[in-house]
Amino acid sequence: MNAAQPRPLEGLTILDLTTALAGPYATLLLAGLGARVIKIENPSNPDTMRNNAPYLGRDGVTLQKRDAGDLSLSLLERGRNKLGVTLNLKSEEGRAMFVDLARHADAVVENYSAGTADRLGIGYATLAQVNPRLVYTSISGFGADELGGQNRAMDTIVQALSGLMLTSGLAGDAPVRVGVPIGDLSAPLYATIGTLAALLQAQRTGRGQHVDVSLLGALTSVVACEQSDVMERLGQSTRTGNTLTRLAPFGVFATADGHVAICSPTDKFVAALFGAMGAPELARDARFSSRDQRVKHADELHARVEAWTSRVPTAQVVDTLGALGVPCGAVRTPGEAVRDTRALRRGETTRLEHPVFGDTGDVVVTGLPIRMSGAFTGFDRPAPQLGEHNAAVYAELLGLSDDQLRELAARAVI
Structure with missing residues (x-):
């Protein structure tokens, strides 16, 4: 692939308020497709993934951060091709600055608990008044309209509630958690699809809208693709271990060496x-x-x-x-699978380098499994340091001077 080719979403600006995995993965996909994604973090309480083990540094991969040069693999992977700014949205001035940023944006993506963005004064209803064409995507545990009771979710909780844990294994086995965070990874796929569809509609109509995706809804929808309960009514177990009865012979079988x-x-x-x-x-x-x-x-x-x-x-x-x-x-190990020469050649997986020390740990991470004949898709810029692009972003979009930025930083607004 040629990085000099045009990028599919070039010219679109997306404000990224996401943290952890589900939200940052959605904006990673959008960044990999060429959108200008501006990751916004609290200057004193940044994205928790910056402190996720393992870390990559001068001496390779470690489980504990040894010095300032050791950076979380979570950040290095999910932050690629994004710009990084700091902004304290709990301050009145910080919220006003964010509203001003939204005037220049095409989309906002957030994964706060339901109702949090509205309480902060940066929800869709507020921003739509200043930018009617804005697409506002919310990724939450149970839906943006689920404001009461349980409204926080993590991948394992969603796997449990979706029924997924009782589709793997054999009848009578304990529930089986899928080894990859499939709930946190399926919801952002739907969020990305929804965001792109809403952006296309906004281009036609001049009106944006609220895109609402829940982790539970996304994963339960996936589980519903396989009619396990119907098979159970017909006398077949919903849990068939490593085989799939309705397509027999179909499954995983032992060999002499694997x-x-x-x-x-x-x-x-x-x-x-x-x-x-x-x-x-x-x-x-x-x-x-x-x-x-x-x-x-x-x-x-x-x-x-x-x-x-x-x-x-x-x-x-x-x-x-x-x-x-x-x-x-x-059946291959994950380490073997991600190093498949086809996947690496096609950019579906990719070797991750430290932005300063280069390739120190032989770390292979997700790429962008979307190839286009007339566009560049993928990642060619490292994750940003905290607030790395404050000057560039705030000068271009808000017209702030270096002196103004220094004053804002001194008051912990940025």
């Missing part, structure tokens, strides 16, 4: 699989000759598949089935 994923739901695939197993006659067996019968006899079918794979090395299973066109893949 595990392999095999997905053969169609007659063509399953015939090729049976041939590789040395049992082509199974394709004519009444129990396995149609999709419905394979679902009915899924446990027996999966046991037969694993009886074969367990005697064969993973690479051999993959090579054999791959040559026959059967979808399959080795």
Whole structure:
């Protein structure tokens, strides 16, 4: 990819009031697509992710911060391609400055608890009065309109409430938490889609709007894509471990030296699989000759598949089935997976460098898995230091002088 190409969202200005993961990931995507994202932090109480272990510094990766040069991987990853300013929104002057910034912005993204932005005087209703075309995106635990009772959420809580924890594992197992923060990562995808759609509408109509995405709603919507409760009513367990009964043979199977994923739901695939197993006659067996019968006899079918794979090395299973066109893949560690040469080449994952010390830790993080033929997408600037772009942003957008900025800093407004 050529960084000199135009960027899809070039010319758009987005004010970023987000913290932690769900919000910063949404604005990271927008920054990776070329928007000017201005990350706003309290000068005395900045984003908590700045203190998240592990850290990257001169000596590589550590679990404890040893000196000022050690920077949180969370910040280095989620802050890329963003501008960083400080602003105390709890002060009257700071709120007034933010309202002025909003006059020049195309969008605001925030992930406060529901109602917090309104209490601060920087909610959508207030900002829409000064900038009617503004798109205002809120990412919250349960929705911007859920102001009473439980309105704070973290990924594990949302995984629990969404039903996700009782879709993995086997019947009778304890709930299984998905190892990546899938709630905190799915909601920002919907928030980004909603923000872009609202920006397109604002370009046509001149009117912005409030985009409202909840972590619980996003993850529950994902869970609802797989009709687990319907399968349960039909006598199938909602928890089938490493296999998927309704598409049998479909799942993860032990090999002689690891595990392999095999997905053969169609007659063509399953015939090729049976041939590789040395049992082509199974394709004519009444129990396995149609999709419905394979679902009915899924446990027996999966046991037969694993009886074969367990005697064969993973690479051999993959090579054999791959040559026959059967979808399959080795089960890899996260470290192996993120270093896939295809993912690195395409920018879907990327090596993270310290802004001062360079590549000191062989750290691979998320890239931007969106490629375009006529535009640059991705990250080519490091995360900002706290308040690094105060002078540039406040001078350009608000016309403030160096003397004014020094005075504001002395009074802890910025």
